[in-house]
Amino acid sequence: MNDTRALAAQALDQIVRGGVSLRVAFAAVAPRLADPRDRALVSALLHEGSRWWLRYDHLIGHLLQKPLNRREPVVHALLVLGLVQLAVLGMPEYAAVAGTVEATRALKRPQLAGLVNAVLRRFLRERAGLEAALQADRALASAHPAWLAAELERDWPQDIDALLAANNTSAALTLRVNRRRAARDELIGRLLQAGYEAQAHAWLSDAIVLGASTDVTALPGYAQGHFSVQDGAAQLTPELLALQDGMRLLDACAAPGGKTAHCLEHYALDLTALDRDSARLANVRDNLTRLGVRAHIATGDAARPADWWDRRQFDRILLDAPCSATGVIRRQPDIRLHRRSGDIARLATEQTQLLDALWPLLRPGGRLLYATCSVLRRENEQQIGAFLARQADARALDAIPPRFGRAAGAGRQNLPGNDGMDGFFYAIVEKAA
Ligand SMILES: C[S@@+](CC[C@H](N)C(=O)[O-])C[C@H]1O[C@@H](n2cnc3c(N)ncnc32)[C@H](O)[C@@H]1O
Structure with missing residues (x-):
């Protein structure tokens, strides 16, 4: 079977029900798409299908008497993609409907071809009313899970509509x-x-x-x-670390090595690039080799320095912490399908443990830069506020350029789309000399 829409529907079902990432699902299907135009179509369908899944999955519930998603999940995914072609990608009606009906046959479900045709045509007839009814529900209209829309609204009440809209645009x-x-x-x-x-x-x-x-x-x-x-928001790292040649820098969560490499492109450093994921560390090695820079690469859990630290303190520590990635949803739209509300508390606990475990590794007078690609206050300003309250010898430095984002507690937060950049948080903490 090599029908592009049918392949896209199978891959989207893997993303939605199988929990597979968009990147992995696309990589699995791409070798079967010889024509670059087909590859581009499947990529667009998977990005927009993931981005808009929650909205069009809900609308299909209104268009069908009996839901298909349990019995025929791949045809259900194909229908979502049909609506995405019509409503998001702006494809000509004939091409979108005929192509989707054809894909139903390619999936060996000819008995459902009539139903697929009827649902898409009914959507076209009733679209204005269906879409207007959705506007009352901010989360569904913008295709965000209800818990995430609520958390974003609690954190950014003035910016909520712009924030949800930014998550639904594609990034440069x-x-x-x-x-x-x-x-x-x-x-x-x-x-x-x-x-x-x-x-x-x-x-x-x-x-x-x-x-x-x-x-x-x-x-x-x-x-x-x-x-x-590398997104612009991530490119402030060497400046915020106030590096100098010869410094000893720990990049505690380094893979795939973007910030490690950037620091080394600017300065001659004694840099340890640590990560607990050895497969991702292989990418660090490849990236540094391609860019012509060198670091000590170490596998280990940053929260357990006893396992890997040589007991010589660092001048600088970068903690680019594992986080919800809620600042990069516009680039990775599947994040909204895969994150669960309980993840945030778990991640915040991990971030707290990492901060506390790494602090003794910093020399007096040294700086720790805390960074996340999250827009949630629990992972950012509240995390750093609590850290400063726990550590008597830590103080926040007001050294982040004011043109980056906005003040957020002891750090600065950029919201996605602002200045064309991703959602990102930085805080600089200095240790008393
Ligand atoms: C946001 S990514 C880092 C991106 C990287 N700094 C860059 O700029 O390319 C977070 C990384 O933290 C790693 N990580 C998560 N928990 C860790 C821990 N306890 N110890 C070490 N690495 C960890 C993950 O494997 C992941 O590679």
């Missing part, structure tokens, strides 16, 4: 120039010459914003390590 691709190997203006020139839209970020010195998402490995200079993909 941002590159970080490897200043050891390339100059930004020269790289922008090469990208423009090769036909890409590329421009310097308004205030980040290493960032290039690309016009459209693309296969980065095909861009000029990729193999030579002239750049990496």
Whole structure:
């Protein structure tokens, strides 16, 4: 079977019911799609299908007498994709309906082809009323789980509509120039010459914003390590750590190595890149090799330094903590399908343990930079507020440029889409000398 919509429906079902990540589900199906246009269509269907699942899954409940999702989950996923093609991707009605009906047959469910056709046509007839009725429910209308919409509204009551809307847009691709190997203006020139839209970020010195998402490995200079993909919000790290050549830096949650590499592109450091996931550490190795920089790479649990620490304190510690990733939902729309409300308390406990375990490893007068790609206060300002209250020798530094996001307790928070960047939190904590 090589019907693109049918393959996409099977992959989307894996994401929704199987708990598989979008990235893994796409990687599994991509080798079966020889034509780049088919690959692009399946990628768009999986991104928009994950993004809008909760909204259109709910609408299908109104369009069907008897729900299909238990008996025929893949055809149900195909129907969601049918609505996504019509309502989100703006495909011509004929192509979307005929293609989806055809895919029902490709899935060997010819007996459901008439039903699929009828549901899509009824949606087209009743669309305005169906969509208007949804507006009363903010979570469903914006395709967020109710618990997450409620938590976001509690944390950001003034910004809630903009925040949910930002999660439903796709993000520009941002590159970080490897200043050891390339100059930004020269790289922008090469990208423009090769036909890409590329421009310097308004205030980040290493960032290039690309016009459209693309296969980065095909861009000029990729193999030579002239750049990496990294959102702008993550590119403040070397500046916020106030690094100098020769410093001993611990990157406690380093994989896949984006911030490790950025620090090494700027300074000659004695850098330990630690992560507990050895498979992800293999990516750190590959990335550092491609970029031409070196670190000590160590596998270990940052919350158990006795297992891996040589008892020499660090000048700087970066804790880019495991978090809910609620600041990057626009890039990874499947996060909203896979996160559970109970995850947040568990993650906050883990973050607390990491902060407390790493603090003794910092030398007096040293700095710890706490970072997350979360927008939830429990993981960010409340986490750091409680840490400062526990540790008498810790004080927050007001050294994050005010143009980054907004003040949030002892740190600063960027909300997704602001300045084109992801949702991200930073706090800098200094140890008394
Ligand atoms: C947000 S990612 C880090 C991204 C990375 N700093 C970068 O810029 O590319 C969080 C990482 O923390 C790691 N991690 C989670 N808990 C950990 C722990 N207790 N000890 C060490 N690493 C941990 C995960 O395996 C994951 O790779």
